[in-house]
Amino acid sequence: MSFQTEIIKWYKINKRDLPWRSTTDPYVIWLSEIILQQTRVEQGLPYFNKFLENFPTVKTFAGATETEVLKLWQGLGYYSRGRNMLFTAKQVMELHSGNFPKDYDKLIELKGIGDYTAAAISSFSNDQSKAVLDGNVFRVLSRYFGIEEPINSTTGKKIFSALAQSLIEGQKPSVYNQAIMEFGALQCKPKSPSCSICPLQVGCFALKNHKVNVLPVKLKKVKVRERWFNYFVALQGDKILIKQRKPGDVWQQMYDFPLIETSGPVGLNVTQFNDTVKEMFGNDIKIKSLMQKKHILTHQIIYVHFFGLENYMINFNMHTDIKSVMVEDFAVLPHPKVISDFFELYLQNKPNI
Incomplete structure (x- = not known):
């Protein structure tokens, strides 16, 4: 079986039942994606539920005050995300008459939405063939294909982007993107991944070459x-x-x-x-x-x-x-x-x- 087929097969058996996976509403998907940036699902899920309960539509979100948004966001960290969300909701009301866009090119123009988030929303809500690249995906691709270029270098980003996009071609984007992200989150974890029961173990470069704990490579962070x-x-x-x-x-x-x-x-x-x-x-x-x-x-x-x-x-x-x-x-x-x-x-x- 191909890399993509194995990933999707694994996903259908092991995927978590998460509320944003049962909808194609781009607003709801946007909420989940922004809240889960730099945040574990277990920590972010209660915040997602609170935001959706308080702001069930982008219109209600756009009508919120910054104080209301920050209070709901309290404890989640990276507070600029919450402020950017409010700005984005107002943008959607002004530029798109309250209809949250599903197209990548329109999404990427909104504040706080970068390549990854635009790819996620457009693929999950509209099956647009845009590959996602988050930490989980970087890790899976680096280990399986043996890419030792730093994931946060200019060259590395180009290599991973081209590979990810080539792999999604011919697949159902909404399923494949979810599958590879989930695989990285649950199976090909940063530490102590379950290599002995991994369906990709036969073709995995990192496992064959004893580099599971070495890949992916990342340039050192700036001084704290x-x-x-x-x-x-x-x-x-x-x-x-x-x-x-x-x-x-x-x-x-x-x-x-x-x-x-x-x-x-x-x-x-x-x-x-x-x-x-x-x-x-x-x-x-x-x-x-x-x-x-x-x-x-x-x-x-x-x-x-x-x-x-x-x-x-x-x-x-x-x-x-x-x-x-x-x-x-x-x-x-x-x-x-x-x-x-x-x-x-x-x-x-x-x-x-």
């Missing part, structure tokens, strides 16, 4: 930036100090606490740090260390230190980005995951803050 965020949890009665993050940095437009970013970790005995805190919150301020957490992003590691404040005073005319709101109002705003995790703990242990 380290940052130190010192958050201040300032509570007075049922009110708490918050601020909305500005554009141009992580978690833009989401809500967190007042903070001082430092070039390294600080302790309560660091004079410069304490002086800066007093400038913000008054000389009578009392500071208590509450919690420290390491938060890992794609290109950043953020070391977060939460401090509780007592006897604080703040000049809101000077610090216009800081607001005092009811705790219950802050709870419904969108937060970065590190803030929402702390906030849940805070709600359970309010007297200790």
